[in-house]
Amino acid sequence: MNKVVASSMEAVADIAPGSTLMIGGFGLCGIPENLVAALVTRRVTGLHTIANNMGVDGYGMGLMLEAGMVDSHIGSYVGENKLLEQMAIAGKVTVTLIPQGTLAERIRAGGAGIPAFYTPAGVGTLVAEAKETREFEGKTYLMERWLKADFALIKAWRGDRQGNLVYRKTARNFNPMMATAARITIAEVEELVEPGELAPDAIMTPGIYVKRIVKGEKYERRIERRTLRSV
């Protein structure tokens, strides 16, 4: 078994126009920066993206937006991306904003074979429009459905040839759930190792979920808000 592909370009070569993509990361932390860059090079259009954020203006998924590759987006926060805000208000991209926990759980449910679940988040708000509600133990909950995708593009710190993955610090975020919820999950890693080199107890995403793994060509590891304290 060898899931390794030689390059990010090769890893995303079969992503067709109109595909639904989950893209990992929170802000710019833990984003699959090489896979996104390859996709931007290919200029695949008509994409439906599912990601917590949309990069920032001029970087990450922001580049996909600027290149006109995105038709619709589901996420929870777009505050860093002025272009998306403008395009959403102008109706150029269909943006669906949902609570962050609902987004995470819908993706988890998609990967775990749970078609729907009930959550208290969003009851009595715009999010609840046209959704079924139900009372449990005296409290109202909202029914939310699973999310699935054609492809998930995710980023891990270390991975082996069988697709077992380990994430680092807060770069884990949405990556583990997305790995489970797509037909084809493509993982980019900073370090690619041989099976057995990752401690079995430390593996966070078991390789069963990962179809392709690629060692990222280059890591800019851009920081969105460099906040420091003085000594």
Added chain:
Amino acid sequence: MGLKDAEKRELIVRRAAQELRDGYYVNLGIGMPTLVANYVPAGVQVILQSENGMLGVGPFPLAGEEDADLINAGKETVTEVPGTAYFSSADSFGMIRGGHIDLSILGAMEVDEEGNLANWMVPGKVVKGMGGAMDLVAAARRVIVAMEHTTKRGEPKLLPRCTLPLTGLKVVDTVITEMGFFRITPQGLVLEELAPGISIEQVRQATAANLKVSEDVKTWQI
């Protein structure tokens, strides 16, 4: 009322920090609420949760220590403390929805007499998204709104009814502004404490909501 924005914020976050109790697991919202961490009372240990997947959020790093893989929910670089734990976004919101967070402190655009909260969008103008706020207010054991009393244009933010799209229905427990400390009760909005130098009349003038004043209203001491 003469205070600069930074002074207002310091007043608000200092009072909010007095609500922390030893052993609390606390989620601080983006912006002003994050500053509450700077004023944790002596003898009180709280563990900060960041919804992007971290328990035990430490202070900002020193120059050269910053790590692109270590940020808070405001995307600011942070550090670990002894006991820090990392987890996925699904686990993070599991602990939030599951009612394991003792206290959520967050900002608001509007709060009304019933404890309804609006803080995520202005139709046709501002589309930022709710992030984790809807999950947090729906399930945290206590929700404190820390906000400036009026908008930048001087308009009241404490209203009879929210006009903006809601973040949560009947979710706010306490509101802390640079003018006072308020509770949302079954009888409506109650002023319990005044900020130093503020009169009940000044609060009334800056508040659109029907304001009840506690019988033993006093000026807060910090």
